[in-house]
Amino acid sequence: MAGFLLATAPALADAPPARVVSMNLCTDQLAMMLAAPGQLISVSDIATDPLISPMHAEAVAYPANFGGAEEIYLLAPDLVLAGTYSDPAVVSMLRRLGVEVAQIDIVTGLDQVTDRLAEIGALLHREAQAGAEIARFETALATLSQPQTGPRAAFYYPNGYSLGTGTLSHDILTTAGFRHVAEDLGRDSSGRLALELLVMAAPDMVIRTGSYPGNSRSEEILDHPALEAVIAAGHGFISGPDWVCGTPRVLTALADLRAARDRMEAPP
Numbered sequence: 001m002a003g004f005l006l007a008t009a010p011a012l013a014d015a016p017p018a019r020v021v022s023m024n025l026c027t028d029q030l031a032m033m034l035a036a037p038g039q040l041i042s043v044s045d046i047a048t049d050p051l052i053s054p055m056h057a058e059a060v061a062y063p064a065n066f067g068g069a070e071e072i073y074l075l076a077p078d079l080v081l082a083g084t085y086s087d088p089a090v091v092s093m094l095r096r097l098g099v100e101v102a103q104i105d106i107v108t109g110l111d112q113v114t115d116r117l118a119e120i121g122a123l124l125h126r127e128a129q130a131g132a133e134i135a136r137f138e139t140a141l142a143t144l145s146q147p148q149t150g151p152r153a154a155f156y157y158p159n160g161y162s163l164g165t166g167t168l169s170h171d172i173l174t175t176a177g178f179r180h181v182a183e184d185l186g187r188d189s190s191g192r193l194a195l196e197l198l199v200m201a202a203p204d205m206v207i208r209t210g211s212y213p214g215n216s217r218s219e220e221i222l223d224h225p226a227l228e229a230v231i232a233a234g235h236g237f238i239s240g241p242d243w244v245c246g247t248p249r250v251l252t253a254l255a256d257l258r259a260a261r262d263r264m265e266a267p268p
Contacts (some may be wrong), residue, residue, distance in 0.1 A: 015125075016036070016039070016124060016125030016126075017039065017077075017078045017079035017100075017123070017124065017125070018038075018039065018078060019039075019041050019075070019076060019077045019078050019079070020035060020039055020040045020041060020077060020078075020079045020080075020081065020124065021040075021041060021042045021065060021072050021075055021077040021079070021080045021081070022040065022042065022043045022044060022047075022080075022081040022082075023044050023065060023067045023072060023080060023081070023082050023086060023090070024044060024081060024082050024083035024086055024104070025044055025046055025047060025052065025053060025244065025245060026083060026104065026106070026107075026116075026244070026245035026246065026247065027081035027082065027083065027104050027120070028043040028044050028047040028053070028055070028059065029047075029053070029054070029055050029245055029247045029249065030081075030104075030116060030117065030120040030247055031043070031081055031120060031124070032047075032055055032058050032059065032062075033117075033129075033133060033247070033248070034117070034120055034121055034124055034126045034129050034130055034133065035124055035126065036124070036126060039124065040062060041062070041063065041075060041077070042062060042063045042064065042065045042072075042075055042077075043059050043062045043063075043064060043065070044064065044065060044066075044067060045064040045065065045066050045067075047059035047062070047064065048060055048064065050241070051210070051241065052241050052244055053241055053244075054240070054241040054242045054244070054245075054247075054249040054252070055249070056241075067086070067087060067090060068090065069089070069090045069093040069094050069097075072090075072094060072099075073093075073094060073097055073099060077099060078099075078100065079100050079101075079102065079123065079124075080094055080099055080100065080101045080102070081102055081104060081120070081123070082101055082102070082103050082104070083103060083104060083105075083106065084103050084104070084105045084106060085106070086103065091103065102123050104116060104119060104120070106168075106246065107168050107245070107246020108166060108167060108168055108171075108246075109168065109171045110141060110168070110171045110172065110175060110246075110250065112246055113137060113246045113247065113248065113250065114134045114137060114138065116246055116247070117130045117133050117134050117137070117247075117248070118130055118131075118134065121133075133248060136248070137248045137251065140248075140251050141175075141251065141254070144175070144176070144251065144254045144255060144258055145175050145176075146175070146176055146177030146258065146261070147177055148174045148177055148178070148179055149177060149179075150176070150177035150178045150179065150261050150264075150265070151178055151179070151203075151204035151205055151234075151235075151261065151264050151265070152178070152179045152180075152181050152184070152201075152202075152203050152204045152205070153173055153178045153179070153180060153181065153203055153204065153205040153206070153207060153237075154180070154181035154182070154198060154201060154203040154205075154206055154207065155169060155173075155182075155206075155207045155208075155239075156193070156198055156206050156207070156208055156222070156227065157208060157209055157222075158209070158216065158218035158219045158221070158222065159192060159218045159221065160192045160193055160194065160195060160221050161190065161191065161192055161193070162182070162187070162190065162191070162192070162193035162198070163182065163190045164182050164187040164188050164189040164190045164191070165180060165182050165183055165187065165188045166188050166189060167190060168243070168246055168250070169207075169239070169243055170182065172243065172250055172253050172254055172257065173207075173257065175254060176254050176257035176258050176261060177258075177261055178205070178257065178261065181198075181201045181203045184201060185197065185201060195221065195224060195226055195227060196226075198227070198230065199226050199227075199229075199230055202230065202233075202234075203230065203234060204234040204235065204264065205234055205235040205236070205237055205260070205264065206227065206230055206231050206234070206235075206236055206237070207236075207237045207238075207239050208222055208236065208237070208238055208239070209238065209239055209240075210238050210240070235260070235263075235264055237257075237260055239253070240253070240256075242256075
């Protein structure tokens with residue numbers, strides 16, 4: 001009996017995880033793309049939110065979890081996919097209970113998308129599927145990439161929040177050929193940007209999010225006459241859920257920006 005256990009231990013250790021739970025929006029998407037049928041047993045509750053999840057329709061097919069340690073433990077997972085910034089108390093408790101938790105880092109550049117695909121593919125033992133996704137992504141990315149010689153654009157979100165240069169959104173924007181106003185302003189990090197500074201920067205395009213239901217006061221600045229005047233003098237663009245995570249779905253954001261740039265540069 002002991003000899004049998006010793007002989008089978010490496011094979012068991014190398015077996016793919018059969019019950020995978022994702023508790024993070026970005027790992028939700030990567031797991032849904034790569035998991036074998038029946039391998040992924042739960043995704044986060046926000047995976048079905050169409051305002052932030054580009055795979056909300058696909059996510060409906062999976063039971064949702066709300067990120068609680070007890071809840072996830074009772075699902076009897078042999079692998080939990082979490083983010084670097086997932087609740088540390090939950091991650092710690094799951095590990096103390098003997099559950100394997102893989103924390104996947106955020107993506108801040110398009111060149112890291114393939115790294116995350118490979119990482120999730122290895123964790124799920126789905127390397128071939130990850131390789132195929134990587135090949136498709138790299139081919140499409142090369143087709144969509146443009147020299148950074150286009151119009152100047154700025155991000156402006158509720159509470160006057162603007163994105164800096166060290167972000168995935170910056171890389172999406174500049175890969176589509178736009179110049180990012182944050183570079184002119186020397187903003188390498190994200191944070192609140194005074195509306196006066198944005199107006200004086202006079203971007204050719206302002207990128208905003210769609211309004212959420214609930215009439216939050218944080219969104220009032222997006223209706224400010226000064227901002228509306230900037231957009232009226234140039235162009236407005238609404239970013240969507242394809243911008244949120246570093247997955248192949250960013251290709252849709254790139255394609256939308258390419259189309260917007262073509263319209264802006266088309267002869268009158």
